[in-house]
Amino acid sequence: MTAVQIVAFTAVMVLGVLVVLCREPLRQSLVNGVFGLSLVILFMVLQAPDVALSEIVVGTVAFPLVLLATIARTREKQRPE
Amino acid sequence: MSFYPFVVAAVLFVAGLYGVVTSRNYVHLAVCLTVMQSSTYIVLLSIGYVHGGTAPIFKGPAKAPPVDPVVQSLTLTDVVVSVVVLALILALAIQAHKRAGTVDPDKMTDLHG
Amino acid sequence: MTPTATPMSRPAGAPASSGRAPARPGGRRLRVGVFAGAAGALGGFLLWALAGLPSFGDYHGTYGRLLNQVGVAQRHASNVVGAIVFDYRGFDTLGEEFILFSSVMGVAFILRGNLKIKDQAPLDPTTNDAMRVVGVLATPVVVLLGLWLAAYGYVTPGGGFQGGVAVAAAGALLWVSTTYRDYNRLTPARLFDAIEGFGAASYVIVGLVGLALDGAFLANFLPLGTSGSLASAGSIGLLNWAAALEVAAANLLLYREFFQEYIQTFPGVEKED
């Protein structure tokens, strides 16, 4: 294994565990963004440009949009009734 | 060291599962599911990797051995599935919040027994 | 809405009325304890199995090697991954398109309410004109980027899925940088339902034409052309564009549903129930 590969794998492992341990949704979605980026780098290192592109578009557009909207919506206080 | 990628994948698989088991928020839980799923990307792509390999794109004369293209195509499908699952679970979580006023799995106790 | 009363009035988290499942105070700790033991064993078994794989970098599986050898010659697509996605394993991609399609239907089914947001006046959080200009100017760039990604899918990395998501991103960018009020006008749900359905259906139809002409579903029926150019790879091009159309419309509809939820958190908007 090359040094670049080891670094890329380690980054993915550490960030992935951080995503799980981060309990506050908004902060978690930020960490998750960084985790997505580390996956993109790993995929490039593993010579999978198609997958890396897929992860870029998904990680920068689809995941954050859907997540942030949900976080905003579920953060509100309970409706008084 | 050549086993390291698989250790990373196993760690993420178990870590994602741990997140699901202990989660206090469906939004957090859904993201943990995607972490668990990313362990499958890593296994697939690590299996198909060849030392010193290049991407399986053939323009001009080949310089180095190409890596396995099949696992890449499987991973592409896998990535789409992860978006879909995330979106559906979050949509359900939004509705759960509207109906129950909470997104804590342990506080929704209507169904049991 | 149904005429019956819903139990929404029950305070959040209160135990069910019959009280059959009293919350066990130690339940959570017990769960985590049991899980910790089991997860350790599960990780162990998984590592034990993974140790049986060829070591990292020494893989010589037949399927991938064979396709790398014959892919370009048989399919005239210089990106072998593209050839696999849309031809050798093109049927998986059909399934994948319909997974996306069904999830959009499902999300719409779950979230689509009767509230007419456009009749109300949500406040726009983006008030900075410079930001709006940048957003509007960036939109065509993103669209072009998406189209470029989609177009060259079987020549260079990229393809219908990546391009489709990028094009959909342009739509979202437009909403954010102009005005939420106009999102309904910018993406009429009916039109995009139709585009999504058309994209998904045309993938199936290309498959059926192959079945009719060559006796196999998704069989190639177009001339293969010169590999490395846009006019190559036969029906892969058609399938690629069908997928791009479906993915772009599906993602836009998906974002639209979530946007609608987001807008309801704005001041001055009546919430749907």
Next chain:
Amino acid sequence: MPLLPPLTVAVPLACAAFVAAFGSLIPRRAVTLTAIAAAVATTALQFAQLLQSLPRDLNHWFGGWTPQHHFALGILFTVDPIDGILACVAGVLVVASLTFSWWGLREVSHLYYALMLAFLGGMAGFAISADLFDIFVFFELMSVTGYGLCSFRQTSSSVMQGALNFAIINSIGAFFILMGIALVYGRTGALNLAQIGAALRGQHPDALVVVSFVFILVGFLTKAGAVPFHFWMSDAYAVAAAPVGALYAGIMSDLGYHAIARIYADGFAGSLGAVEPAVRDMLVGVGVATVVVGAVMCFIQADLKRQIAFLVICHGGIFLCGIGLLNPAGMAGSTLYVAADAMIKAAVFLTMGYIIVSLGTSDEFALRGRGRRRRHALAGVVFGLAGLGFAVVPGSGPWLSASLIQQAAVAAGFAWLPPVLAAGTAVTAAAVLRSGARIFLGWGADHDPLISSAQPDEPQEGEPQEEEGISIVSLAPAGVLLVAGFGMGFAPHLAGWATAAGRQFLDLPGYIHEVLGGQYPPPLRPGPAFHPGAGSWAYGAATAAGALALAAASLRWSASGLGQVVARLLGPPLRGVRAVHSGRVGDMATWMTVGAVALCAAGAIGFR
């Protein structure tokens, strides 16, 4: 190449796309008719495909990529009679559910019909795909449409809770499957099942083979609702609307077991065939645990939908035992049992939809005696007959197939198995007969300390509540299904065919020759017609008598002094079993992990 297999998937999917695109522009009735027409066309194609597959398997290579140098480059659909029957059942049930929706769901969005058709396409492809990753794709398609369909008419938080548990647990199951697929691909370099079987042939089952098999098993057992992966199921079924629940209960779960049979017989048997007795023990062991837990939980439910959910779990255990015996008669019995039972389960679910719309609740005690009105008599008859069908009363379809499984168990040296299965069958049937008698005849008390009542103030979730009531005609699909389920008992030649097909299904070397070499075995000839012997009659009669006796006892005992004693004795253990079903997703995922570890350990010890 045969043309029908891809059409059975392409037709419903194309129609789903059409309905989604234009459904909002055309009248609702037209949408319903389009959907029914598409489902009928698909079912017709499936029956034609089944008939075509009788003499020899249908193999369709997508894109025309037939194997080159004995290597599969593309995706393969294989239809043999066993798969063919299950595909037909899926089609028939979707037609019945959509027909019921004509009366039962008048106010539903066109998206519902698009999702139902996509669901049909998913099931049709899942039943006949012979490529490991393609099976996963269709598994996901089936699941994703299921999550969407589960959650409409969200009137209460429990609907969302059930749907969320369903989506989360099934997704975890899918990741287990994917991990198993990755392991197997890394070892064999193949995704086609026959190719995997050929590559694994003669290999000693090592850690990788065992764990990858168990991971794939975990995923499909989760979908199928085997213990301890079943916890999501009662929640999802309890909240699903009747036409959707009929499909979940009728066929979706049982397709999970079929996938296990196929992946084992066409792929893993290459390596695990050497330790077949251990595989048999594992599958039958899980099956028996499922039968026991399902039967006990079924009996103590007062909510009709939860009752049926646990009945599905219990009967699923029986199917798993039949498959796990790994012999032709078990395979045939299991397949026919799935088909006959599916018809009856779906009939009950649709009848429940009728009851809930008419009477407003699905709680057995709240409904006591309210079905005595004349206009509900037909529903009562359907309910009672279904109860007898579940009790494998001699002459019914389930009885014929249960006899085959009984024969298979004895042949495999599991003589203790039939009584266990009979007991499970009797208990579940007794629950249905008991609630039927309470609702439609008004027998029994209005409470029972052993049986958990649904919360009285809980409205019916997921159900349409139409004020003008529901037409009695809506029971027609249920009646037709019931007749079909019973009628299968009068076709002894069916059993002969199925046994011959089961033999071919389990023949791995023959299948590898057929797929990779293009050499088909001689045309399938039906085995001798299966005429149930005295043992089968005794089996059916005893089970039915047991079910009736238990139902009668259950209706009577709460009033008697003996009942108090029974309640005191059985109360604590039953409360324990019930407490395990906490409805919390964290607990479910923990049970899944424990179950996966147990199966891995069993495989590591038994298979090596």
